[in-house]
Amino acid sequence: MWLVGLWQGLGRLRLGIWLHIGSRDxxxxxxxxxxxxxxxxxxxxxxxxxxxxSxxxxxxxxxKAPQGGSLLDxxxxxxxxxxxxxxxxxxxxGVAVAASNPxxxxxxxxxxxxxxxxxxxxxxxxxxxxxxxxxxxRLERLAQLERGVKVSISGAExxxxxxxxxxxxxxxxxxxxxxxxxxxxxxxxxxxxxxQYIKIFExxxxxxxxxxxxxxxxxxxxxxxxxxxxxxxxxCDNPPCTPVCPVGATWKEPDGIVVVDYDWCIGCRYCxxxxxxxxxxxxxxxxxxPQEEFNRSQHxxxxxxxxxxxxxxxxxxxxxTRAGKLPACVEACPTGARVFGNLLDPESxxxxxxxxxxxxxxxxxxxxxxxxxxxxx
Amino acid sequence: MSPRLKTQPSARRxxxxxxxxxxxxxxxxxxxxxxxxGCDPADKGSSAIQGxxxxxxxxxxxxxxxxxxGLSSAQRLxxxxxxxxxxxxxxxxxxxxxxxxxxxxxxxxCHDRSVGKLKAAIPVKLRGTHREIKRAHAPKSTLxxxxxxxxxxxxxxxxxxxxxxxxxxxxxxxxxxCHFEQARAWAGGGHGKRLGGWAPPRVxxxxxxxxxxxxxxxxxxxPRWPSVVPNAPARRAGH
Numbered sequence: 001m002w003l004v005g006l007w008q009g010l011g012r013l014r015l016g017i018w019l020h021i022g023s024r025d026x027x028x029x030x031x032x033x034x035x036x037x038x039x040x041x042x043x044x045x046x047x048x049x050x051x052x053x054s055x056x057x058x059x060x061x062x063x064k065a066p067q068g069g070s071l072l073d074x075x076x077x078x079x080x081x082x083x084x085x086x087x088x089x090x091x092x093x094g095v096a097v098a099a100s101n102p103x104x105x106x107x108x109x110x111x112x113x114x115x116x117x118x119x120x121x122x123x124x125x126x127x128x129x130x131x132x133x134x135x136x137x138r139l140e141r142l143a144q145l146e147r148g149v150k151v152s153i154s155g156a157e158x159x160x161x162x163x164x165x166x167x168x169x170x171x172x173x174x175x176x177x178x179x180x181x182x183x184x185x186x187x188x189x190x191x192x193x194x195x196q197y198i199k200i201f202e203x204x205x206x207x208x209x210x211x212x213x214x215x216x217x218x219x220x221x222x223x224x225x226x227x228x229x230x231x232x233x234x235x236c237d238n239p240p241c242t243p244v245c246p247v248g249a250t251w252k253e254p255d256g257i258v259v260v261d262y263d264w265c266i267g268c269r270y271c272x273x274x275x276x277x278x279x280x281x282x283x284x285x286x287x288x289x290p291q292e293e294f295n296r297s298q299h300x301x302x303x304x305x306x307x308x309x310x311x312x313x314x315x316x317x318x319x320x321t322r323a324g325k326l327p328a329c330v331e332a333c334p335t336g337a338r339v340f341g342n343l344l345d346p347e348s349x350x351x352x353x354x355x356x357x358x359x360x361x362x363x364x365x366x367x368x369x370x371x372x373x374x375x376x377x
Numbered sequence: 378m379s380p381r382l383k384t385q386p387s388a389r390r391x392x393x394x395x396x397x398x399x400x401x402x403x404x405x406x407x408x409x410x411x412x413x414x415g416c417d418p419a420d421k422g423s424s425a426i427q428g429x430x431x432x433x434x435x436x437x438x439x440x441x442x443x444x445x446x447g448l449s450s451a452q453r454l455x456x457x458x459x460x461x462x463x464x465x466x467x468x469x470x471x472x473x474x475x476x477x478x479x480x481x482x483x484x485x486x487c488h489d490r491s492v493g494k495l496k497a498a499i500p501v502k503l504r505g506t507h508r509e510i511k512r513a514h515a516p517k518s519t520l521x522x523x524x525x526x527x528x529x530x531x532x533x534x535x536x537x538x539x540x541x542x543x544x545x546x547x548x549x550x551x552x553x554x555c556h557f558e559q560a561r562a563w564a565g566g567g568h569g570k571r572l573g574g575w576a577p578p579r580v581x582x583x584x585x586x587x588x589x590x591x592x593x594x595x596x597x598x599x600p601r602w603p604s605v606v607p608n609a610p611a612r613r614a615g616h
Contacts, residue, residue, distance in 0.1 A: 159445075160446050177603035180605050180607065215609040222598070324449060334587075339567065342446070345444065353566060353567045357567055
């Protein structure tokens with residue numbers, strides 16, 4: 001597993017090494033590089049070799065081969081010859097294994113091929129529209145093969161003239177946690193670890209110290225003398241979590257939603273450390289979602305199933321909000337404590353709250369500009 | 378020869394040096410003129426009081442210009458009976474209709490005469506209708522049934538304090554008579570429940586959807602257990 005991680009890390013920084021092999025001048029040097037790399041590749045993974053690699057000689061010798069002469073006629077040292085042969089064998093074997101899994105059926109071959117292509121795709125931010133469509137098609141097909149369900153993954157872009165904002169009424173929240181339950185189901189959160197994006201604090205009335213609030217309450221609510229305050233990702237307008245990502249796997253979209261590309265995240269958890277509101281979650285284990293509760297309406301940057309080792313968080317239900325719907329938490333709240341809307345629409349409910357209620361945000365002094373305000377009746 | 382100080386006014390006083398010498402005053406006067414010119418006393422519906430939302434009877438359903446994002450909640454609201462909001466808090470939104478959900482409607486089927494005459498016509502031991510309604514809204518001497526229910530038109534409508542008849546779909550007007558702060562917030566968006574989605578058109582639930590008018594604290598603040606166990610490590614005592 002760590003080999004894959006190492007390889008992924010190296011690949012993220014520069015994939016150009018393969019482009020340079022052909023230009024190596026030294027005899028032994030050029031031969032060693034591919035040989036060494038292919039020995040490290042995990043077995044059966046199809047190796048790092050792109051298609052057609054074995055067709056081209058695995059070192060720069062072919063560039064310098066005399067015109068009209070074949071590889072067998074060129075003078076070379078025993079070391080170079082050995083390297084060439086073994087490198088070619090290794091790469092060829094890797095490709096052969098990937099392409100023809102003798103023990104699996106057609107599905108497994110297709111799965112391997114799809115996983116292979118998914119492995120080499122780039123960061124979602126720099127993909128062309130066609131590449132985005134292609135990866136979504138692959139992911140939908142993989143869901144069909146691996147899980148046996150037909151899903152629809154949306155690649156909906158940020159709608160124009162929209163900046164999402166959220167308001168939370170601390171007088172109305174009674175601690176029912178309907179929002180938490182709805183969020184878990186809507187966003188395909190891991191049930192084995194009990195992953196929850198939303199935290200509700202049970203606070204003493206008269207205190208705004210969240211360190212003295214409790215998020216682990218489980219008793220009849222509301223308790224007299226307490227009030228309830230909910231937190232989740234605030235989708236800051238000046239997010240501290242996005243600049244710290246070493247690979248650019250998380251960014252703020254034009255509609256204000258801070259998103260994560262789960263296939264680009266390397267799991268370093270810098271963003272988890274950077275977030276002052278503890279909004280981000282890391283998958284320490286492989287997520288488990290019961291089949292009957294699996295939400296099939298997904299978004300690439302939203303509730304499609306994640307894997308072990310990546311960071312995730314509230315996305316303001318991007319799969320719903322980019323279609324004009326309310327987030328699951330807002331819709332589920334039985335007391336109407338949650339307000340959501342477009343900050344750029346002067347007639348919206350969120351704008352009314354900001355203009356007519358005394359609102360506050362958490363940790364204002366950090367200048368994160370969260371788009372999540374609190375107010376009271 | 379003593380050098381002439383620049384601050385001394387020149388012998389020939391023209392307008393420009395006079396203005397320049399009194400420059401701060403001149404600028405202040407100019408600013409005042411500009412500000413006064415900008416104020417339009419005819420602009421009565423200004424945002425000064427209500428923060429941009431225009432109040433007043435606006436009647437019909439909104440015909441808003443299509444927004445830049447092109448998203449709409451209309452599809453999700455299809456089939457939901459709704460009416461435009463009337464009265465003091467009318468605005469660019471609609472409220473879900475409730476009259477169709479009342480089980481024993483129209484009331485006229487029984488209330489074909491005044492309540493007094495109805496009571497007189499029915500023996501005491503048969504007066505069981507509406508007995509299940511628990512009145513916990515206000516002291517019984519403050520709010521009787523007739524405070525909100527009109528004893529006219531077969532009791533098919535509610536009544537405002539001045540006698541105006543109001544349909545059950547517009548029961549928010551009755552609540553708003555006393556609960557004007559909540560009604561203002563409800564009309565603006567800080568109170569109540571939105572239906573459909575965040576995209577226009579805006580449709581909200583009626584007051585009675587969450588607050589039983591006879592026992593208003595139910596069901597919205599009913600004590601109950603949370604629907605899930607929160608995922609948080611148990612706090613140690615003293616922390």
